[in-house]
Structures are given as C-alpha cells and as structure tokens.
Amino acid sequence: MNYVQHALIGLTTAGVGFYLGAQVGPDPPGGTTMVVAAGLVVLGSVSPDIDHPQAWISRRLPHKILGKLLPPLLLVVGLAVGLSMAGGHSVESGLRRLWTEIPLVRWALAGIGFALGLMITARLVSKTVKHRGPLHSIVFSLGVTIAAVAxxxxxxxxxxxxxxxxxxxxxFLIHVLSDGLTRFGVPLWWPFSNKRVRLFGLPLY
Ligand SMILES: [Zn+2]
Known part of the structure; x- marks a missing residue:
C-alpha cells in the first residue's frame, strides 16, 4: 500500500469515528481544529513506514519541505544580512530582528527542523529494524498513541x-491494520510473536 491509500483509509475511518461519536456525544469541533485533526490523522497514517528509507515520509516528504522552505529562507537571511551591513548594523542584530519580527521565519525553521528530523529518524530506524517489523505491531502503535497523547x-x-x-x-494503528490486510502481513503481536499476521488474507500488496 502506498502513502495515498494509507492517508485515505486513515481519514475515512476517522471520519466515520467522528460521525458516530457525534451521534452519542458532543458535536465535533469545527473549522481549523478539524483541519489540524485531519492533518494529524494523515501524519499518523504515513508514519509507520519511516522504517523504510525510501518511503514517502522518509524521503519524498522531507525533500519536498526542504525544497520549498530552504531557498526563500536563505534569500531572506541573505537580504537581512546585506541590509544590516549596508546600514552599518551588526549581522547579529539583523538576524535577531528577523527572528523576532517575522514569525514566518520561525515557522520555516520549524519546518526545516521537522524535515531534517524525519530524514535522521528514518535513517536510524531503518538501520535498527527492518521494514514492516516492530513498528507495524499493536504494542508499538499503542505506545506511539500514549506518547502522542502526552x-x-x-x-x-x-x-x-x-x-x-x-x-x-x-x-498509525489503522496503517498497521491495513498493512495486515496485504499478502505480506505484519508482525501484529510483536514482541510476543514475530509471526506475520495476514488479516483475512486478502490478495493485496
Ligand atoms: Zn506500512
């Protein structure tokens, strides 16, 4: 399964969950909050494949973020440095003004940090465990959920x-379960068993 399929399955099941929840509980929050929630569902849905160095989340996504953010950031930093030097101010004061007065610069830096974090994590994880290994298990999914909630x-x-x-x-959990629907299966009960489980044994890849 690719990242688009995983994201769609994650969003659809979350949507059904919200719909059912709204029937018995309070109305789901609207607007921006739901957009953030949907973004988090998508991020969780593509995260387990960080155990593969060539996966979308390990390679294409961070490259895309860096490609979009680095050039404008370098341009703005270059301009700030040039203008402060031309105005007889110190480079440091120019950079500090950039940091404090333009929130977009801080967001761009956060994005670049996130992209680099993804690349480093993917490298470390894929060297430590194999693809569709421990990360694709119920225990790991629950651990990730507890950590994410905290x-x-x-x-x-x-x-x-x-x-x-x-x-x-x-x-995250729905990704693991949907990979379990494929022929290759997942070690769902790791660390208690390394046996690959194929839910329903569907002929999917
Ligand atoms: Zn997977």
Missing part, C-alpha cells in the same frame, strides 16, 4: 488536547 497535552498545556494525539495514534 505530547499533545503538554504542547497544548491543557488535557483537553488529548484527542489530537489520539488522531495521530488512530492513523
């Missing part, structure tokens, strides 16, 4: 952000 509550400084982490965890 991170969301910490980052949002409010426990009510727990469900953002749950959105990521949902995507």
């Amino acid at each position: 991170l969301a509550m910490w980052a949002g400084r409010d426990w009510r952000f727990w469900w953002w982490g749950a959105c990521f965890g949902h995507g």
